Amino acid sequence: MRGASRVCVIEDHTLFAESLQIALELKGHEVRRVPLPDDLHSATTLLPAVMKHQPHVLLLDLDLGNADGSRLIEPVTRAGTAVVVLTGSNDRARWGHCVRLGARKVMEKTAPLNEILATIRLIGEGRPVMTLEEREDLVRHWQEERAQVADLLDRLNRLTAREAEVLGQLMNGRQVRQIAEASVVSEATVRTQVKSILAKLEVSSQIGAVGLAHNAGWMPPVAKN
Template structure:
C-alpha cells in the first residue's frame, strides 16, 4: 500500500499496544511490537530488538515498568528512525526532554487514532510533524525544569552528612522516634537536625522536604554503621 511504513511499538500496556497494532496494520503498515522482559530495568537494552526491524517509525511509551523510555530516544533517532512518543504523562518539561533528545513528536495516549496515523504518514512523506514554535516551547519547559532542579540540588548539598541521612530516613517513611532509636540518640537531637534540614531546604514541613528531595531525584547516602 502506498505510504506504508515499518513501525515498531514499545508499550507495556498490552491492550493499548494490540489495538494500536491492529489499527496500523489495517492501514497497510508493517508493525512489530518489541516484547518487554519482566526484569526490564534499562530501556537501552531494547535497542537491538528495535534495530533488528529497521523501522521507519518507533512509537514509544516513556514509562516501561522500572525503565525510562526516554533513554531510548537518542540512540534510536541517531540510527535514523523517527521516534514518536505516545505517553500518559502531561509533564511538558518531560515532553521537552524527549524533543531535546531527538523525538519527532510527543503525543498523549488519548490522542485520536487519526492524529497518530497522520503523524506516521507525514513522517513517511518527509514532512514536519511539529512546528518550530512548538518544539522550542517544549524545550524551554525542559530547560526551566532543569534549572529548577539544579537549584533544589544546591539546597540539598547544603546538608551535612548526618542531615542527609536523616532526610533519607524521612523519605523511607521513618518517624523521628524511629530515627532516634536506630541512631541511638535522643528524639530532641533528631528534631534539631530536622529543623536544620527544613531551614536549609527552605521548606516548612517534613512532607515538603521529602517532596523536594523526590522532585530533585536526590538519593540519600547510605547510613554509616
Template sequence: MRTQGARICIVDDHALFAESLQIALELEGHEVRRIPLPKALHAAATLLPTVLRYKPDIMLLDLDLGNADGAALIEPTTRAGTAVVVVTGSTDRARWGLCMRYGARKVLPKTGPLNDILATIRRISEGRTVTTAEERDELVRFWQDERREVQELQERLARLTPRESAVLGMLMEGQQVRDIATRSTVSEATVRTQVKSILSKLEVTSQLAAVGLAHHAGWNAPQSS
C-alpha cells in the same frame, strides 16, 4: 521514506494498547512489528539491537516500560534514521521536552484520539512536518526550566551535614522524630534541632515539604557505613 506502507515498530508494555495500535496501522497498509519486552526490563537500551535489526522507518515509543525509561532509545534510534514518535501516558511537559531534545519528531498523549497517531504517521511518511519549531522550543524550555529547578534543589541538599542527610533519609522512609531518636540513640530534642536545621537549609517550612523536595530532586540518602 516511502509514501505509504511505512515500516513501523511499536515499543510499549501495554499489550492491549499496542495490539489495538498495530491493528489500526496495519489496516492503513503499514508493516508493523511490536518489539517484545522481557518481563523484567531494567534498561530500555537493551532493546536497541532488536529495534535496529528491524530497520523501522518510524518507531512508536512509550516512555514507561516497566522499570525502564523508554527515552533512552530516542537518540540512538534517531541517529540510525528512524523517526521517533513518543506516545505516552505521562503528562510531564518537561519530560516531553527532553524527548524533543533527544530527537523525537512528536510527543502524543495516550489519552488523545487514535486518529492523531494515524495522522502523524501519515505526515511523517509523506515527509511533512509534525511539530513546529515553536512547539518544539516551548517543550524544550519546559525541560530546561525543570533541569535548572532540580539543580537548584540539589544545591540546597548539598548544604546538609552527613548527620542531617541521614535524618532526612529516615524522614523519607516515613519515620517520625521519636523513631529517629530511638534508632540513632539520641534525644528527641536533638533530632528536632537537626530537623529544624534541615528545613532552614532546604528553605521549606515542613518535614513533608522537605521530603517532597528531596524526591523531586531525585536525591537519595547516603548509605549508612
C-alpha cells in the same frame, strides 16, 4: 519514504499495542511489536530488536515497567528512525526532554487514532509533524525544570552528613523518636537537626523537606554499619 512505512511499536499495554497494530496494518503499514521481557530494567537492551526490523518509525512508550523508554530515543534516532513518543504522562518538561533527545513528536495515548496515523503519514512524506514554536515551548519546559532541580540540589548540598542521614530516614517514614532511638541520641538533638534541615531547604515542614528531596531525585546517603 512514501506510502506504507515499516513501524515498530514498543508498548507495555497489550490492548493498546494491539489496537495500534491493527489500525496501522489496515492502512497498509508493516508493523512489528517488540516483546518486553518481564525483568526489563534498561530500555537500551531493546535496541537490537528494534534495529533488526529497520523501521522508518518507532512508536515508543516512556514507562516500560521499571525501564525508562526515553533512553532509546537518541540511539534510535541516530540510526535514522523517526521516534514518535506515545505516553500517558502529561508532564511537559518530560516531553521537552524527549524532543531534545530527538523525538519527532510526543503525543498522549488519549490522542485520536487518526492523529497518530496522520503523524506517521506526514513523517513518511518527509513533512514536519511539530512546529518550531511547539518544539521550543516543550524544550523550555524541560530547561525550566532542570533549573528548578538544580536549585533544589543546591539546597540539599548544604546539609551536613548527619542532616542528610536524618532526612533520608524521614523519607523512609521514620518519626523523630525512632530516629533518635536508632542513633542513640536524644529526641531534642534530632529535633534540632530537623530544624536545621528545614532552614537549609527553605521549607516549613518535614513533609515539605521530604517532598523537595523527592522532586529533586535526591538519594539519601547509605547508612554506615
